[in-house]
Amino acid sequence: MTDSIRRLFERLESDPSSAFVDSLRARVTDELNRQITASAVISTTQGDIMTITERPPTEAPDQQPRRRTGIVLATVAAAAALVLVGVLVRNNQHDTTPATTLPPTTTVSATTTAPSTTATSTSQLPQQTAAPIVRDPGIFQVRSAGSSVWAAGNGSTALLRIDPSTGATLDTVTLPQPAQQDWMASDKETLYVPVSGGVVTVNSATKRASAVLAPGQEVVAMAFTNDSAWLVRGGTSLEEWNLGLTTRTRSVPLSGFTPGGMIGVGRDIYLATDTQGLLHYDRTGTLVRAIPKVGYSFNLGFATGSIWVPDYDSGELLRIDPKTDTVTARIRIDFQKSHSVAATDSAVWVTNYFDNSLFEVDPSTNAIVAKTPANGGPMSVAAAGGKVVVAGDGWLLSFAPATR
Amino acid sequence: MTGHARERGNGDLQSVVTSFYDRSVREVYGYFHRATAGDRRLAEDLTQETFMACVRAASSGLADATTMPWLMGVARHKLIDHYRRSSREERKLSLVWSSRADEASVDLDITDTAAFSALAELSAVHRLVLVLRYLDDLSVNQIADEIGKSVRATESLLVRARQALNSIVREANHD
Secondary structure (H helix, E strand, O other), rough: HHHHHHHHHOOOOOOOOOHHHHHHHHHHHHHHHHHHHHHHHHHHHHHHHHHHHOOOOOOOOOOOOOOOOOOOOOOOHHHHHHHHHHHHHHHHHHHHOOOOOOOOOOOOOOOOOOOEEEEOHHHHHOOOEEEEEEEOOOOOEEEEEEEEEEEEEOOOEEEEOOOOOOEEEEOOOEOOEOOOOOOOOOEOOOOEEEEEOOOEEEEEOOOOEEEOOOOOEEEEEEOOOOEEEEEEEEEOOOEEEOOOOOEEEEEEEOOOOOOEEEEEEEOOOEEOOOOOOOOEEEOOHHHHHHOOOOOOOOOOOOEEOOOEEEEOOOOOEEEEEEOOOOOEEEEEOOOOOOEEEHHHHHHHEEEEEOOOEOOOOOOOEEEEEEEOOOOOOOEEEEEEOOOEEEOOOEEEEEEEEOOO | OHHHHHHHHHHHHHHHHHHHHHHHHHHHHHHHHHHOOOOOHHHHHHHHHHHHHHHHHOOOOOOHHOHHHHHHHHHHHHHHHHHHHEEEHHOOOOOOOOOOOOHHHOOOOOOOOHHHHHHOOHHHHHHHEEEHHHOOOOOHHHHHHHOOOOOHHHHHHHHHHHHHHHHHHHHHHHH
């Protein structure tokens, strides 16, 4: 069996075309020159402080990739250099993103405001430890709705209401269909669970699950505005429903990107994508703007008047002002794989799959104020009842916020 | 390092990186070509992403960035990232915590005609774990670490991937 599979791979051996090799060599040379030029700018203006430029990129292969602990800024001048390098590197990274076509009738407006870049030395942070409060192979995701914390698994019909402090199961709700891998969403006391063929709503007060609503293709993202629920259906359409999911009022075709997380802000919605930046739609489903240089994100948060985006590609936590649709801060969490966010007015929490940690950010300063090792592969995060609960594949953990 | 020292080193850096590129591009592309079941366009995209990362790391002063172990590690991360996304998109993640099967009961009889298409028909996550296990020679523990799943879940996923592959090949042979 083993040898057979190896031979199978061997049969796929192939050389690249010479045109591709030549083209990529030219791109490598061009990118190298660009990087050197960026470094030269810093060298000229800052002299010897080149030694504190950002560590290299995202990819840290075999040699303990999760050991990174951040950057120590020794002087004010060093911090200034870091900000400049961060912006330059960020720009360069996005220069390599292939152009894609936006849906018709869209207006794209590039932002011009340079965001502040914040890098914090995480090695000096108070480090909490937290043992899993739940070990259950069926656990995959966690979400708060009102004061309740709900946990569910991919492919499981069991939806668990969890005590965020002890992990004790307070209630078990049986879903009419197994939950999908796509994340649950909530609007006030109502939890929305994507299931095979639609969505099930669960009232946190009554602990009752609905039948399968909004039937159709699988729902991969959900967001809520004042009076509507918005669903991304199978990556192909954006649909507006009433909050009870009984009536569909609008359907907008989507194409050209893989949708990520979505969030409602007032009457508008914002949708993360892998290639188009963060898309801003108005209440009619019309694309208002594509906010560039925002990478793919599995979910979005909204608090303190800002949209919080955990950028899976760059590892940064992006803060976006929805009044201007500009990125106002880029907070360095790690070099890639920031995964999920829970945002409140007092703190913003981000899970990072690369560093296997949970980070807490103070929104008043955009500084990282705590870092917590989070078992293996932290994914979704929820805040409720004075606790923060993180879910990974088969476990939950709980800890107290550092910010009060 | 001063600015002057960096300038003196720039020529060397260009030489080192381009020379390394010429030595390694075929191996990197070949890895992606096998790992993506012969998807030439995807293999090219991932190869490009890998070398862009190499350039950025090398220009930031990471000496390891122009070594094959580092580069292939980056390549593997690029592949995993790709499959994580496509898994989400394709809705093909397995229910990894359900019943486990007996690996010994799986037997693969691969013909030449079925071989090439078999891997392409696998779901993204199944192909990924087979690539990590049989192309990268990672242990189950290492695979679990790479894809962020428990060892038990990864074992189960591997069993299911092998079963799926066996099933595809068997169907192809019957046709």
